[in-house]
Amino acid sequence: xxxxxxxxxxxxxxxxxxxxxxxxxxxxxxxxxxxxxxxxxxxxxxxxxxxxxxxxxxxxxxxxxxxxxxxxxxxxxxxxxxxxxxxxxxxxxxxxxxxxxxxxxxxxxxxxxxxxxxxxxxxxxxxxxxxxxxxxxxxxxxxxxxxxxxxxxxxxxxxxxxxxxxxxxxxxxxxxxxxxxxxxxxxxxxxxxxxxxxxxxxxxxxxxxxxxxxxxxxxxxxxxxxxxxxxxxxxxxxxx
Amino acid sequence: xxxxxxxxxxxxxxxxxxxxxxxxxxxxxxxxxxxxxxxxxxxxxxxxxxxxxxxxxxxxxxxxxxxxxxxxxxxxxxxxxxxxxxxxxxxxxxxxxxxxxxxxxxxxxxxxxxxxxxxxxxxxxxxxxxxxxxxxxxxxxxxxxxxxxxxxxxxxxxxxxxxxxxxxxxxxxxxxxxxxxxxxxxxxxxxxxxxxxxxxxxxxxxxxxxx
Numbered sequence: 001x002x003x004x005x006x007x008x009x010x011x012x013x014x015x016x017x018x019x020x021x022x023x024x025x026x027x028x029x030x031x032x033x034x035x036x037x038x039x040x041x042x043x044x045x046x047x048x049x050x051x052x053x054x055x056x057x058x059x060x061x062x063x064x065x066x067x068x069x070x071x072x073x074x075x076x077x078x079x080x081x082x083x084x085x086x087x088x089x090x091x092x093x094x095x096x097x098x099x100x101x102x103x104x105x106x107x108x109x110x111x112x113x114x115x116x117x118x119x120x121x122x123x124x125x126x127x128x129x130x131x132x133x134x135x136x137x138x139x140x141x142x143x144x145x146x147x148x149x150x151x152x153x154x155x156x157x158x159x160x161x162x163x164x165x166x167x168x169x170x171x172x173x174x175x176x177x178x179x180x181x182x183x184x185x186x187x188x189x190x191x192x193x194x195x196x197x198x199x200x201x202x203x204x205x206x207x208x209x210x211x212x213x214x215x216x217x218x219x220x221x222x223x224x225x226x227x228x229x230x231x232x233x234x235x236x237x238x239x240x
Numbered sequence: 241x242x243x244x245x246x247x248x249x250x251x252x253x254x255x256x257x258x259x260x261x262x263x264x265x266x267x268x269x270x271x272x273x274x275x276x277x278x279x280x281x282x283x284x285x286x287x288x289x290x291x292x293x294x295x296x297x298x299x300x301x302x303x304x305x306x307x308x309x310x311x312x313x314x315x316x317x318x319x320x321x322x323x324x325x326x327x328x329x330x331x332x333x334x335x336x337x338x339x340x341x342x343x344x345x346x347x348x349x350x351x352x353x354x355x356x357x358x359x360x361x362x363x364x365x366x367x368x369x370x371x372x373x374x375x376x377x378x379x380x381x382x383x384x385x386x387x388x389x390x391x392x393x394x395x396x397x398x399x400x401x402x403x404x405x406x407x408x409x410x411x412x413x414x415x416x417x418x419x420x421x422x423x424x425x426x427x428x429x430x431x432x433x434x435x436x437x438x439x440x441x442x443x444x445x446x447x448x449x450x451x
Contacts, residue, residue, distance in 0.1 A: 009254070013450065016260045017387035024262075026385030029308035030440050032448055037412065039451035043367050044329055045378050045393070046451040049321065050342035054334040056283045087247075089255045102270025112266040113277040114315075114349065126278065128270050164263065164270055172321050173451060177382060177389065179261040193261060196387050201248045202259040209246055226247050228255045 005047035008173045009089050009231035017196035024192045025153050042173065049171035052098040052132065061130050064103075064143035068126035075125035077106025077144030079220035082180070082208065085137045086167055089231030093137025099227070100130040100166040101141060108149030108159075117149055142220070145182065153192050160187035160194070163208075169229035180208045180225045260388035267317045267382060268346060275346045283335055287345040289320070289359040294338035296325030296360030300433040301394065301423065304354055305347050305381065308441030312353040316383040316438075317346045320357055322376070327363030361396065367407045374402035374409060376421075381438060390448045394436045395422045412447065420446045 019031035039046060060067035065074055082101070086094040104110045104127065107119030111127050129141045146161050162179040169175065181188050188194055188207070197203050208225035215222040248256040268276035273284060290298060301320075305313040320343040323329050330341040345355040357377075364372040377394040395403055403409050403422065412418040423434035438446050 011257065011450070013388075015256060019387060019390075021387055024385070024387070027262075027387055028385075029311075030313065030383065030385035031308075031387075032390065032445055033308075033441055034417070034445050034447070036448050036450040039408070039449055041368055042451045043373060043408070044365050045321070045323075045373070045376070048329040048331055050333040050340075051331045052285075052333050054332060055285070056335075058281050061281065087255070089250065089257060090253070091255060100270055102266065110266040110269055111276070111278060112269045115266060126269075128273065128278070164261075164267070166263075166271060172319075172378060172380065172391075175319070175380060175389065176258060176260060177263045177267075178258050179264075196261075197259055201256070205246055205248050205256060205258045206261065207246050224246070226245060226258075228247050228258045230257055231254060 021196035108147035374406035
């Protein structure tokens with residue numbers, strides 16, 4: 001029996017951050033030392049993945065201004081639209097794929113039982129969103145711009161403002177979690193987690209761009225963040 | 241003038257993949273709301289992959305994640321992808337179905353810090369070479385300090401013959417390393433449970449795959 005699942009462009013592991021990146025101290029004891037085992041012939045196990053088209057979403061799941069209190073009160077902070085297109089490496093849109101995101105509030109505090117930063121929780125902000133991309137691969141969230149916050153790495157390390165973004169894509173081979181940073185943030189070049197990437201162009205893939213055309217006058221700014229997942233190859237010559 | 245988009249070219253024909261970053265210590269607020277202590281939405285993607293009427297052998301899969309110092313990783317988040325009892329991946333995720341091929345779990349902040357999944361034992365899946373791969377669950381591990389998720393396979397210790405014939409498992413040259421992919425069966429209170437501890441680094445380091 002032949003597998004008829006499409007394959008994907010090989011993931012360039014020199015483009016992504018290495019497992020061992022000592023400037024980010026937690027990676028030191030959490031990075032494998034053995035070589036990864038390469039699967040030259042991927043199977044259905046790698047080339048298939050979940051389709052979340054039937055996951056029932058709440059009406060505010062992609063609206064972080066509303067979803068924690070169902071609109072009873074608005075959160076503090078700069079109101080923004082975060083949107084973009086999920087596409088593969090050939091520029092082909094990825095429709096109906098699950099995009100999830102989470103973030104700190106405007107003061108840089110996460111609503112998480114382990115976050116004890118001085119900045120207070122915002123009673124009107126949870127910090128989680130999800131949506132499916134539309135027919136053209138676009139996703140859209142409404143939220144507030146998160147604040148930077150200090151973290152224990154070097155003596156005085158600060159995270160640039162960022163939003164964690166998770167995308168599934170067409171199979172578990174395209175699974176990706178990244179962080180979106182904000183164009184022009186002076187903390188980006190100082191961040192040890194950003195520095196896990198060797199190539200400045202790789203950092204650029206994670207920087208959302210201010211998009212005045214899509215902002216709403218007297219309401220909110222917009223940031224555009226396109227997400228590129230591994231290119232899906234068409235299957236030819238499979239019965240060789 | 242057009243602004244430079246955040247996507248980057250790889251060649252004239254292709255784009256670069258968006259770069260990975262760690263899921264961080266607070267991944268739970270986004271992908272594992274109950275583990276963060278936050279209210280859940282109507283439908284969450286979580287660790288019960290089966291309903292009681294799902295066909296197949298109902299099992300639990302549990303384990304820890306251990307770092308290079310031998311300490312428990314308490315903030316790990318995992319995703320599972322597996323075939324149904326007949327060996328088919330069910331791509332359509334729907335909580336009204338008796339079984340879903342996809343699940344999520346996390347280690348915990350309490351003493352034992354175990355992740356767990358309720359599922360069925362998967363059937364054998366056909367390899368492109370026509371042979372059968374032994375039953376297995378694909379796992380992805382995300383955590384603070386993990387810059388790009390780690391991918392492994394969980395096999396079952398009571399599938400001796402199938403494991404020996406598996407075209408993927410049999411490619412592992414080191415018998416010691418092959419053992420890191422094999423979950424151990426234990427029965428407790430009528431529950432069939434398989435234990436699979438994941439070692440990120442050092443002695444007994446789990447095999448992680450690139451695909």
